Amino acid sequence: MKTRILPPDSNVATNFADHFIGGLMVSDEHRHIIFTNSYFKQELDWEDSHLLGKNINTLFSGASQIFFDTYLFPIISIEGQCEETQVTLLKGNGERLPVVIYVRSSPDKDGLLYWTIVPSTNRDKLYNELISNRERLEAQAERLNSLATVDELTGVNNRRELMRLSETLLDQAIRSSREVALLFIDIDYFKVINDTHGHAYGDLALKQLGKILNEFGRSSDIIGRYGGEEFIIVFPDASRDAAQRYAERIHKLVEKIHLTVSIGVSQIKASNATPLDVLVESADKALYQAKSAGRNRTVFSDNIQGSHA
Numbered sequence: 580m581k582t583r584i585l586p587p588d589s590n591v592a593t594n595f596a597d598h599f600i601g602g603l604m605v606s607d608e609h610r611h612i613i614f615t616n617s618y619f620k621q622e623l624d625w626e627d628s629h630l631l632g633k634n635i636n637t638l639f640s641g642a643s644q645i646f647f648d649t650y651l652f653p654i655i656s657i658e659g660q661c662e663e664t665q666v667t668l669l670k671g672n673g674e675r676l677p678v679v680i681y682v683r684s685s686p687d688k689d690g691l692l693y694w695t696i697v698p699s700t701n702r703d704k705l706y707n708e709l710i711s712n713r714e715r716l717e718a719q720a721e722r723l724n725s726l727a728t729v730d731e732l733t734g735v736n737n738r739r740e741l742m743r744l745s746e747t748l749l750d751q752a753i754r755s756s757r758e759v760a761l762l763f764i765d766i767d768y769f770k771v772i773n774d775t776h777g778h779a780y781g782d783l784a785l786k787q788l789g790k791i792l793n794e795f796g797r798s799s800d801i802i803g804r805y806g807g808e809e810f811i812i813v814f815p816d817a818s819r820d821a822a823q824r825y826a827e828r829i830h831k832l833v834e835k836i837h838l839t840v841s842i843g844v845s846q847i848k849a850s851n852a853t854p855l856d857v858l859v860e861s862a863d864k865a866l867y868q869a870k871s872a873g874r875n876r877t878v879f880s881d882n883i884q885g886s887h888a
């Protein structure tokens with residue numbers, strides 16, 4: 580098949596300009612418009628007679644004109660072109676249209692500038708879609724992360740996250756010879772509450788307790804649901820007195836939602852590198868003592884003595 584080559588004098592260049600998907604324009608050394616393709620008439624509502632021979636400023640917003648003088652023309656005079664710049668074009672009917680322009684000076688140094696003008700509406704739309712997709716994905720990732728770490732019913736850390744955070748806190752405390760207290764909190768007679776008022780009521784009680792503990796703790800405290808009606812709080816820099824006061828405040832707060840809890844407390848002292856599971860086990864034993872001694876009280880693991888709230 581014979582290749583078809585267009586003769587240099589064919590009018591394909593003009594046709595091409597008129598079929599181009601954006602505006603093509605040429606301005607002279609006085610910044611007067613000397614050529615526009617049919618896009619200006621068909622899509623931008625400009626008559627040739629209103630543009631040809633006019634200053635290019637006719638076509639652009641005041642802010643865009645300032646931008647031309649301070650950026651676009653200086654760049655073109657140095658680099659010969661200015662690529663992909665967003666400005667505001669004024670349509671023949673007065674509407675404003677965000678466009679991206681590419682401007683290139685003529686290599687003949689005759690002062691002519693060749694302008695390509697493409698509406699950026701679609702580009703902006705695409706960009707906004709990308710942004711909102713990204714935000715959606717981030718929100719989903721955050722939700723998944725929260726599902727993996729937060730106990731859905733009570734809003735406190737789930738058991739796995741509780742243990743993970745507690746291990747970290749314990750490691751840091753042991754390295755810096757600081758004290759740590761672990762409070763094992765268990766609702767009293769919760770089975771009776773469930774049996775008397777129903778499981779949904781029991782759930783609500785757990786939810787309220789989770790909220791109270793979350794609001795009560797400092798940001799450095801780790802609060803989590805260890806199991807059914809059991810919660811654990813681990814907090815640093817806890818002297819015995821501080822842990823005692825902490826537990827007493829919990830007893831008081833819990834009364835407000837018509838519950839009582841028993842609390843077992845274990846501690847690590849400055850130089851004593853106790854592993855987390857040993858700390859949990861000691862607190863659990865102290866909790867058992869608190870239950871045996873009549874509930875609604877706190878017992879410390881080191882002396883297994885009752886102390887009424």
Ligand SMILES: Nc1nc2c(ncn2[C@@H]2O[C@H](COP(=O)(O)OP(=O)(O)OP(=O)(O)O)[C@@H](O)[C@H]2O)c(=O)[nH]1
Pocket residue numbers: 732765766767768769770771773777778779780781782785806807808870874
């Ligand atoms: N509503 C509700 N109940 C739960 C949940 N998880 C565990 N429970 C209930 O908690 C109750 C715990 O009962 P027990 O271990 O006998 O303890 P208790 O009745 O609190 O008695 P003491 O701890 O000895 O004071 C059981 O009836 C469980 O079914 C939960 O997510 N929602």
